Amino acid sequence: MYIYGASGHGKVILDILRLNEICVSGFIDDNSNINTFCDHPVQQNSSVDKLIIAIGDNRVRKFISTKYLDNNFIKLFHPRSIIANDSTINIGSVTMAGAVVNSAVTIGKHVIINSNATVEHDCEIKDFAHISPGSTLCGNVSIGEGTHIGANAVVIPGIKIGKWCRVGAGAVVISDLPDYCTVVGNPARIIKMGNEA
Template sequence: MSGILVVGAGGHAKVVIATLLAAGETVEGLLDDQPSRWGSMVLGYPVLGSLEQLEKPDSRAILAIGNNRVRQTLSERYPEMAWVSAVHPNSVVHSSVRLGAGSVIFAGAVVQPDTTIGNHVIVNTAATVDHDCVLEDYVHIAPGTHLAGQVRLEQGAFLGIGSAAAPGVRVGAWATVGAGSVVIRDLPPHCVAVGVPARPRQAKDQP
């Protein structure tokens, strides 16, 4: 079987590649729909061309794109793809954690018992997820984010760098929590919330 195709050639792809290599995986190259990136190198790996190459039989790939909506769009465009998950060996992930397809857990992250992580989720560098949390599909928690126990992040929610969530709170689908904010009560879907404590400031445009 060939190496893993990394989808996306931006900065996030560098961290995904580093995680794959640390986990003992082989990287074949990168794919990106921006022609200006074709033929360039990322950490010594070539940008091979467009995403059309995902249609090759027996391909394995991982979405290395930080934008939650784009990950959703691409995963739905290629429903038969064997999406690979990546867990950095310098993270701590309890054996009871359930990890979905295409999700990534980066270096320094801690994921505690009985947490459920959906598909194409990003648990970024040094983030912590305590017991019995649920991170639904396409969630992204940024570096240094801290979730207490029994937090639920609904589909597509994004928590900015250094943010935190108190025990048992729920963050609605496609909500955004600003950097350094602290969520102490439930947040509605499609909101942007900032501050300590985090309060909704505006509604995001829905697709």
């Protein structure tokens, strides 16, 4: 088992793997100046059987995922996260300590549900999204591909957020958001629009 990303997020993933009693052979990182990390060897551009991407940047995580086949990736759950039996979590995704994923949630590939985040019933989170620490998605929320929900943000029930959006820390989202927007505040307001991933 390998971890792609020899940085801070890699430390968290390493801890979750250890708690799940999964043996880690080493790290993979594109920085050729890093030879060891957390007492493990670091390789560059290696071919491995099983790995998980430990990089918080959604676009980078998506790019790295294209280097490997889907069956190379595992999904990973911190033993102190709570996941409903009828929720679906896809490959490459991870839940951190204290995360709660409630009933009938669908989570795509390579999604991060960070520490103490809450995902309520019937939510859908598309590939490469990141739900930051302490944030709350109320029931029946839809999060588009690559979207980042900032720390302690709240999305009220039934909201649809487009792809590759950024929701600022502490924002309260009370209306649907289009693709490629950045929002901040309570209530959340758009401060920037983009047009590409």
